[in-house]
Amino acid sequence: MKYKTIELRFEKSVANLTLNRPEALNALNLEMGRELIDAFGRITDEGARCVLLTGQGRAFCAGGDVKAMASSDRVDEFFADALEMIHGAIATLAAYPRVVIAAINGFASGAGMNLALACDLRIAGESARFNEAFVRIGAVPDCGGTYHLPRIVGWSRAAELMLLGDMVDAHEAERLGIVTRVVADEELIGVATEFAQRVATGPTAAHERIKRLLQASATSTLNEQLKREAQMQREIGQTEDFLEGVTAFLEKRPPHYSGR
Numbered sequence: 001m002k003y004k005t006i007e008l009r010f011e012k013s014v015a016n017l018t019l020n021r022p023e024a025l026n027a028l029n030l031e032m033g034r035e036l037i038d039a040f041g042r043i044t045d046e047g048a049r050c051v052l053l054t055g056q057g058r059a060f061c062a063g064g065d066v067k068a069m070a071s072s073d074r075v076d077e078f079f080a081d082a083l084e085m086i087h088g089a090i091a092t093l094a095a096y097p098r099v100v101i102a103a104i105n106g107f108a109s110g111a112g113m114n115l116a117l118a119c120d121l122r123i124a125g126e127s128a129r130f131n132e133a134f135v136r137i138g139a140v141p142d143c144g145g146t147y148h149l150p151r152i153v154g155w156s157r158a159a160e161l162m163l164l165g166d167m168v169d170a171h172e173a174e175r176l177g178i179v180t181r182v183v184a185d186e187e188l189i190g191v192a193t194e195f196a197q198r199v200a201t202g203p204t205a206a207h208e209r210i211k212r213l214l215q216a217s218a219t220s221t222l223n224e225q226l227k228r229e230a231q232m233q234r235e236i237g238q239t240e241d242f243l244e245g246v247t248a249f250l251e252k253r254p255p256h257y258s259g260r
Contacts, residue, residue, distance in 0.1 A: 005032040007056070008039050013200040013259070014193070015039075015048035022057030027065040028111050028143075033085035040092045049259050050199040051096065052192055053119060054103040061112025063133055064142075083142060086111065090143050094118045097208045099199045103192035104170075104179065109133045114145035117152060120211065122178065123192045125185035128170040130178060135165040151218055152177055203241040204259040 007018040017039055019026035043051060055061055064086070093100060093115075102119040110133040116122050132149070134141045141149075141162050150158040153176045161168070170182045183191045199207065209232040217225055236242050240260045248255035 001035065001038045003035050003039070005029070006035045006039060008042065010046055010048060012197060013047075013049040014196045015043040015046065015051045017043070017051055017053045019053075019055040019061055022055075022059075024065065025059035025062035025107060026055040026057070026112070027062050028086050028089075028115070029065040030082040030085045033082065033087075033089040036089035037085075037092050040089075040096055043096070048200075049098060049202075049204045050196045051098065051100040052103060052196040053093075053100060054189065054192070055105055055112075057106075059106040059112070060102070060104045060108040060128070061115055062107050063110030063112045066137065086143060090115065090118050094144065097211065098204065099207050099211070101192055101196050101199070103188050104128045104130075105185070105188055110141075111143040111145075114141065114143035114148065117148035117178070118144055121180045121195065123181050123183065123188065123195065124170040124173060124179040125188040126170050126182060127185050128173070128179075128182075129167050130170075130173050131165055131167045132162045133165050135163060201257060203239075203245060203255075203257045205239045205241055206236055209236060 003020075005019070005021050007016075007020045009016050017036075019032065021027060021029075021032065040051075064083070099121065100119040102116045102122045104116055104122060104124040106125070106127060106129070108116050108128060108130050110131070113130050113132060116130075132141055132145060134145075145162070146158075149161065152158075153161070157176060160166075168176070168178070170179065173179045174182045181191070213225070213228060213232060216228055220228070241255075241257045244257060245255045
């Protein structure tokens with residue numbers, strides 16, 4: 001598939017995925033949803049060990065394409081078609097087994113904020129701004145926001161952000177745990193790329209299982225989680241990366257992980 005709304009390139013086991021509708025502040029639409037799903041299929045086929053997601057221009061993603069929504073003859077059909085495709089993209093991203101890092105430049109509003117929340121790590125430039133903008137147009141949150149945000153900031157703060165729709169700056173987002181780190185705008189891509197390269201050269205099988213354990217922890221009992229941890233530790237013990245990690249530790253040298 002030739003992409004019109006995103007860009008995808010691979011470098012040193014990192015898939016660099018860029019939302020590319022800068023004239024629309026990278027607003028999500030049906031075509032972008034379809035292309036994101038296809039892109040994650042290509043990323044899987046290429047065997048990338050980390051994904052770095054960002055936005056072209058002055059926004060990460062301004063949310064859903066409200067102009068397209070307003071111009072639709074039937075809004076219910078817009079939600080049935082475009083939103084279903086966008087939700088498919090969010091689900092594909094969240095289910096991707098390897099680490100996804102969001103480098104958030106400028107606005108991440110509404111569905112754009114929730115797209116970022118579906119990533120594993122979020123790094124923001126100082127000018128980044130976040131809000132659950134849905135209530136400002138009389139809508140309800142979508143794109144997984146009601147799933148991810150309470151798990152990240154807690155129920156009470158998630159309710160405040162969603163019921164009021166107030167804008168949060170990058171440093172407040174860091175304080176709330178919405179983002180991992182805030183850096184100067186001009187350093188954003190460099191720092192995010194360093195994170196991505198660090199992940200891509202790390203023990204990939206361990207990263208995959210850490211993600212699965214964290215995802216399961218939201219609905220598991222302690223005993224269930226202990227069993228999962230033990231099972232995955234047994235699995236990890238059979239990997240080349242575990243052997244390399246232990247050997248490197250004993251030899252007092254940096255490990256060189258192959259991702260196997």
